[in-house]
Amino acid sequence: MYFKSFFDKQLAQMAYLVGCQRTGEAIIIDPLRDIEDYIETAEAEGLRITKTAETHIHADFASGLRDVNRKLDAVPYVSDMGGEDWKYQNMPDNTVFLAEGDTIEIGNIILDVMHTPGHTPESLSFLLTDKGGGSSIPMGIFSGDFLFVGDVGRPDLLETAAKLEGTTESGAEDMYGSVQKAKELPDHLQIWPGHGAGSACGKSLGAVPMSTLGYEKENNWAFQYTDEKEFKKELVEDQPEPPHYFAQMKKINKIDVPLAADTRTYPVSTNELTELTIDLRPKEVYQSGHKHGTLNIPMNESFLSYAGWFLDYDKNMTFIGRKNDADEAAKQLQLIGYDKVKGYISPDNLDLDTVSLTIESEQFVTMYKQKNQDLNILDVRSKSEWEENHLEGARRVLFGDLLTDDLPFDKNEPVFVHCQSGVRSGIALGALEKRGYTHIVDIKGGFGQLEELMDE
Structure with a gap:
């Protein structure tokens, strides 16, 4: 068996590539829209990505599931759990819809499907058994946004971000049940979560990339509660405010994510500044002279977490800065489904009329x-x-x-x-x-x- 994780720092997101070296088949789990790294890794190992799966309808990034299908003809596997309001729409004809107890086969590797709602009603986890390696018991679990290192997924995003009233309470109740269900699984299981520290999908995620279920049973706060009421109270308290773009992600990931486009940016004229123009220069440079009314979000590792608060997905955006920064900013914005970057303007070509x-x-x-x-x-x-x-x-x-x-x-x-x-x-x-x-x-x-x- 071949196994590799991919960590995106901007989103604190984990995707996973699992391949059967005997048959040359591979699956990518919870992919981003930029799928180049997955392809390059698979080809370097002599594998072909034939399947792709998703643990749930994501709120914090634009899914690459449909692009893996479009570009690689890989069969998509998605949840059919959670009720009619949580069904994927406009999926390819060869999509396999999963329920509790189903399996996904990748050559001699088996993924057993568990329904683990709470973060969202349709959330799934996948138990991996390497039968090709001679095992008859599972090695680990792809827990998505159900179980993290040190935390579990927040249940309030459907209500706080997507404005679906009453879903926090039902999600918290479901999460309690999912944790009790996980307590029955063997301690040796490795935990492969959907996010690490820095994600807004929980409030106390650990910084290490993986754990074991036995360790989480002893140290994760969620496993310490036996009273459901107290568990739910702790789960929903002090959750961070979700960025505004989360509501858009839920919508497009459920209905359809457009094919990812070229994110290279090109210069535009000074009279083409858009209603929202983001100045990518460092804070100190911006404050010493900038275009009045532009928003300063420096191009650094925190860019995406801040920019996502201000996007209007129906309107174009312009950058002020250098081409390399503009290209990187456009590439990162595409990860959260924003494709309307009009171009960039060099600060050398602007009248920087305001000092902070x-x-x-x-x-x-x-x-x-x-x-x-x-x-x-x-x-x-x-x-x-x-x-x-x-x-x-x-x-x-x-x-x-x-x-x-x-x-x-x-x-x-x-x-x-x-x-x-x-x-x-x-x-x-x-x-x-x-x-x-x-x-x-x-x-x-x-x-x-x-x-x-x-x-x-």
């Missing part, structure tokens, strides 16, 4: 202690960060909601903005400019520094 205002943490704290009730302070951190500690008199609006939510300050008054470290408040500057605010001041160092200075 900033203030040192020490200077702000002096002002705050003198007249905190007279300052307009905007905290753009998450709900959990805010509840842990915040400045008295501050108002909170999550950074990703700044283009859409009602804002609590007069547009012509000074507004002092902070997050935890300074990254999200840098993005907030451009969002507030777009909303017409004329005097925005970014507090350097964020709440991390402010908290230390307040205690002195």
Whole structure:
């Protein structure tokens, strides 16, 4: 048997390639839209990807399942569980719809199908047995977003992201049942999860790529609860706010993901700036001079996690930056189903007409202690960060909601903005400019520094 995992850092997502070396067949599980790495790996091992499977309808990335079928003629295997509202639509004619107790054969490798709802109603897990290697018992389980290292999948995304009322409660109940079901499986099973630390599909995912079921039974919080009510309470508390694009992912992954297109970008003229224009340059460069009303999301390893909050899938987008950064940004956005990048403009060709205002943490704290009730302070951190500690008199609006939510300050008054470290408040500057605010001041160092200075 051949086994390889693929980790995408931007999405903290795991895909898996499993092949039978005797027959040359292989399957890819939970693929992204960019399937080149899977193909290259399979060919290097003398394998051909003949099948592809998905553990559930994903909310955090655009599935590559249909592209594997279109480009490689691989047979797709998807869930038929969870009821009519959770059925895949517009699938290829050769799609195999799976239920509890079904099997997928890849040469001499067997995947036994388990229904493990909770994260979503249709979620499946696959138990792998290497019969070609002489085994009659399963080696491990592809647990998708049911079971992670140190955590289980959150049940609230259908309600918080897709606005399907009441699904959090039913999902939490299902997750409790799935955990009890997993307790009956052998301890030796390796756990191959769908995500690692950094994913928004749970609140406390571990950073190691795999585990064993025995280890999780001893250390994963979800296995420690025997009271269903207490389990459900812990499961839903303090889950991070899901990025806005999650709702779009649920929709297109269920109905149809278009064929992935070429993501190379090309220069556009200065009069082609779109309603949403993202400046890809570092925060400090942007703040020293930028185009008024553009959004600064630097092209780094966190780009996708921030950009996903602001996408309008019906509208085009333009970048400001260099071609290599624009190409990478477009490639990453395609992973979450966004294909409307119009092009990029070099900052050398633009009149960078706006300089951001900033203030040192020490200077702000002096002002705050003198007249905190007279300052307009905007905290753009998450709900959990805010509840842990915040400045008295501050108002909170999550950074990703700044283009859409009602804002609590007069547009012509000074507004002092902070997050935890300074990254999200840098993005907030451009969002507030777009909303017409004329005097925005970014507090350097964020709440991390402010908290230390307040205690002195």
